[in-house]
Amino acid sequence: MANVTKKVSWSSRDEGTGETTPLLNGAGKDSARYSRQFLNSSILGRLSAVVLDDQSNEDTETSCLKEIPHSEKLLSSKYESLDYDNSENQLFLEEERRMSSTEFRMLEISRWVVCALIGILTGLVACFIDIAVEQLAGVKYNVVKHSIDTFTEVGGLSISLILWAALNAAIVVVGSIAVAFFEPAAAGSGIPQIKCYLNGVKIPHVVRLKTLVIKVFGVISSVAGGLAVGKEGPMIHSGAVIAAGVSQGRSTSLKKDFKIFEYFRRDTEKRDFVSAGAAAGVSAAFGAPVGGVLFSLEEGASFWNQMLTWRIFFASMVSTFTLNFFLGIYHGKVGDLSNPGLINFGRFENEAMEYNIYEIPLFIFMGVMGGVLGAIFNTLNYWLTIFRIRYIHRPCLQVTEAVLVAAVTATVSFAMIYFSNDCQPLGENQAEYPLQLFCSDGEYNSMATAFFNTPEKSVRSLFHDPPGSYNPQTLGLFTLSYFLLAFWTYGLTVSAGVFIPSLLIGAAWGRLFGIFLASMTNGSIWADPGKYALIGAAAQLGGIVRMTLSLTVIMVEATGNVTYGLPIMLVLMTAKIIGDYFVEGLYDIHIKLQSVPFLHWEAPATSHALTAREVMSSPVTCFSRLEKVGNIVDVLSNAAMNNNGFPVVSEFSASAEPGRLCGLILRSQLIVLLKHKVFVERAHSSLIQRKLQMKDFRDAYPRFPPIQSIHVSQDERECMMDLSEFMNPTPYTVPQETSLPRVFKLFRALGLRHLVVVDEENRVVGLVTRKDLARYHLGKHGLEEMQISQT
């Protein structure tokens, strides 16, 4: 019964620091206090507009008082949940009942058609990006190479340096402006956003057509602009947008409705397709169909079933082979389907690539290194991102920053190449743009293979160039400078992924490690640097992103050699364990810094003491079955009340007793109702008015108009609205004593958006939403609570 909770503020700004008060002194007294509160609360819910306005004034006053700098311990109120749980109202049930089994079968078929379309379109987008980057980078590198070759002879190499920096900056500035000014949601790799989407958080603009266009454009410009980025992460986002668009059979942005797939216009169905799209994106990026499926599984696993998995696999396969087919055509081999992935690690099949049991400890050691380096990378990037959020938030500053990074990247690369003394003879598998500079004729600068190329190609040459192609000194310098550039670049306002830079850093130090081993053992055959480059790349990537299962499979598939499964798995495991000891994965850090209410797999470990009573929001605004339009409009347009679900209660008795729960209605539904003016009085007056259908709700989805755009006249305010037909009559409820982990499990497994807390007489006590759950997290001092901020 020692149910005493210590109340300590974790924020020093808050008054009453360190004050401890007994919170719960005993069940009996406690419940009495609470019951009094619901009474208040439900009255509040019933109060007229005047009182509500008062409250909002109060709210704005208090919120003006508390302003804190941005930190990771915030949840933003701009993020809403997705309705992964269908609102089973009467309309919905009627429609479902009307559907015959043939129609359900047709639906199943159209799901497959949608998946095929997703695969094909994702493959095409990947193909477009690949070709565009290759062409653009080709032009750029040829121009710079020409300039360097000329100026080496006649002097004035600093002009080449300026030319290179200017070209980089010019290409990057275009993409950066597009992202910063037109669609900030397209920034970064997009993997955190898709993770959030599959988790059930609605990130504004994340699956729009405009985002896709800007994303594709941005990726091309940032990769061709020579930043330390890759185009693989954004492919996942692109695939997800394509999926969300195709499955709806219309484009809201283009105002074009094809009148197909109307059944899929809701969050539940869309989510399934988005996971298929993400998988198709992964599979196009790495040529790893199974890896793509597992990526979706790892990120959105709570909502899976066998058929969906099979469909997603189908979409992944289609996407890989669409890409292969079109790249085959591009490379002049029509009908060749063996050209997988945007990044292709090449085949690891020669004898030196075999590994032996005594190398396993070495691999594990490399995993440790990867974990440590990954943790350093993430920590540095974390501080930088906080600085960026606090100080570099204006679009023009963001563009300036991106341009500066592009110019500095070129400068660092140039300086590295210029001062490198590592000359290698031109071989058969020479670099694409060999730079000679001060090397003897017939030799090329080995640093230039790493820097003077797109990152994908550099990775491949680190994996496959024969031993002796790089000096240890070159590799060391390259690792260091690329590490700094990569952590600096990630988080800029450009579309770009972190996969390739991580692989490149890892491949460089892995190769260095291999060379070191070979020199220790007098050049024995087993210490082939290419093999260690691969393991190093896996370790570094694992240390940064901390993905497990899917990353292993992606790496194995990308190398096309299943015998590497074991070492790659061990390395990723070690890297994750070591890295997690210090700091979270890069994507999780960015999700936190975006203040997204993200629900992890489990409730925080020490949260069993909390019950639904402490977690829930209360008081709750409720509506009655027959509600006055004026009330609804007032509640909806109240800025301080931004909740989206409203419990519907039975009629209030005269004694102000709270009504019993009889359903739950969403803001979006209310808005559609108001828009169509479904008022009781209207129904009586005009008999010709047709009955509202599910279709009307679907047509408004997903961009429901804001309440301000709906005009309600003074007369109409006095009308009544009957909600019983539209509300969800069977919402999930929990009693007040339910523990937090149990509530959490319900939320996570069912993808809930609102969970009504009721007392023993089925009266509404409170409402649990995603933000109420996500704010608990395990900090340094035990369980901590995050605050909720505006925007």
Next chain:
Amino acid sequence: MREVVKFQFYEIKMCLLFIFGSAISLLFVEVSEGTTLETNLSLKGAEWVRNGVLRSLAKLEADDQSPFSLGQFSLGFLDELEVSNQCLELLHSFTIKCVSHVDCTLRHARPVRVCENCYQDFSNLQEIYRNISQESLVNVSCRDTLLRSDRLQVIVSVYEFLNGFWGKSECSRCLTKEDSISNDTLNFMNALNQSLDCFQKFQQTGNLSELCKQCKGNYSRLSELYSQMEKNFTLCIDIEDAMNMTRRLWSKNFNCSFPREETVPVIAVSSFMLFLPVIFYLSSFLHSKQKKRKLIPPKRAKSSNNLMNIQDK
């Protein structure tokens, strides 16, 4: 001992195969007893085969009951199956051509002048091999006896090695279709000789910087020719090697590569570039208004205590 027995079994199998093959061709001949010349010819051949087959059949029958006794006279038996004189002659001339080609290749291994000097030898070799591998109608085909009768297939391997070697050298790119040295190659060799003459002339004076200046025209013409040929895929190993050697002379021996002499401007520009972000970050830190987050007080059952830290009991 075991090995020998195994080998004999192998031989017997081969013999049986051969016999079956001959028997079938015999049947074929008997069915199409024609009047044309070819049939006559093949009849003659068949006669020969038939004799052989009959003889060997008889022997097989005699030994049918005791296969182990086969070893005693297998030598004589194999002798009779062995190569006809014509094939032996072919083999002999193949050996000679082979030796002369290998000799030529090795003699011109360093510096590589294989294509230029040995193409004649190689085309001879090719011709004789073509003769061997041709399907012969007149006689029992030497292709089978010489090339396919044993596991080792010495002739095939040797030829394939030499052929692959030739292919790797890309000599065909420097030769015309009629097997003579192409004009491009001759041009290049001319230019090469000019450069080398120039090198020699100035090397004797001992003034290397003078050499770099004076021979630069020749050398860059040579380089240009080379890169053009590279684009047209008319490079063979001779040219590549010659160019490599010349380049090494030019860069390493005479030290005519470009010196790294503009370090100062490059460092200046680089440090200016690196300095820009520092200014940018400093100025945005100092001048940009820090973005603050407005907090929304949570609506909780416990009205006032919104911030708390739940220490576990």
